[in-house]
Amino acid sequence: MGTNQESLQLLQKIQNGSRLAFDTFYKMHYPLVFNISLNILKDHSEAEDVSHDVFLEVFQKIEHYDATKGSVRSWLAVMTKSRSLDRLRKKRPLLINRLEYLLKDEEKGADLQFLSELQRHLIVDALKQIPTEQREAIIRSYFRGETHSEIATTMDKPLGSIKSLIRYGLNNLRKQKSLLNWVESEGGKKKNG
Template identity: 45%
Template sequence: MSAKIEDDHLLREIGRGSRAAFERFYEKYATFVYRTALRIMHDPAEAEDLCHDVFLEVYRTADQYKEERGSVEAWLAVKTRSRCIDRLRKTKIKAKYAKNLPPAKEMATVEETILTKLERDLVRDVLGGIPEAQRQAVYGFYFQAKTHRELAQAMNRPLGTVKSLVRYGLHNLRKQLVQNGWAGKEGREK
């Protein structure tokens, strides 16, 4: 059987879903497609990836091959070249936009800064919505890292009262967060 007749037969069988025909076709042309991609891309990993893409396309569209338009090698070369050009364009576009973006580390820092400011503003707003004694107790306990005993001395209140102020203050903070849409009814963040 001539190579041309064999290729036509293999492509017809691939079009019908034959795995064996696809494997035979792949064995016959994988090196050709890989070398074509490597010549254009100059990157072995990219060439392998493109080779994979081309053969997936062959598997899905084998029935689109028309022998009157050229040889199987020409058909594969055109497919490979097209995929390479598409990939190079995408890479060029990504590089163009990536040039204008700050490095990922800086972006994370910017995002973290914005989130920290939002959280700080939210905490300040929510703290402003609870009674003064509760606000002092919660602020002292969580933001100044004072113990209950230190707070009791600073606020000139009994220890049990300070513990209750912290507990009720947290409860009221949760209610404020729910009202502001920052927490579910259970008080957990969304």
């Protein structure tokens, strides 16, 4: 795999119309994109289709990459995950949480570990942006597995307040631009509004 700097240079050349740069970029990043897609979809042909869709989107919408939000590999990984999950949802609507299932699987590939780590960092960064009490309640509930009653006792707050802190905290997380921009839920299309 090439460095992020090489990838950035190739993206610039692609934006300027270089077919050779696109071919080089494709060869450099295809294994990452294909492996993530294959790990999610468990179907070679589907993974190939998604991989080609991802690179077509790179070519057509190259201006969507924002270097301030992460490396080119991260961008491709998130885009691939999103496209793969879209494909999985269309084929098997009951398996919306397939990625979570895969991440619990004992046979985690390096790409899934990378994707899991990326998601973890995005969530941690988003948690830092919400009020302290909301963050604490969410961490205790979702990451430590404490019940609402246990959280109420620990934080010395009424049970209803804890439920409100968690609800408002989750709403604030959903509004985080870092999460909205990287983990797009509507097939990678930004919502108008």
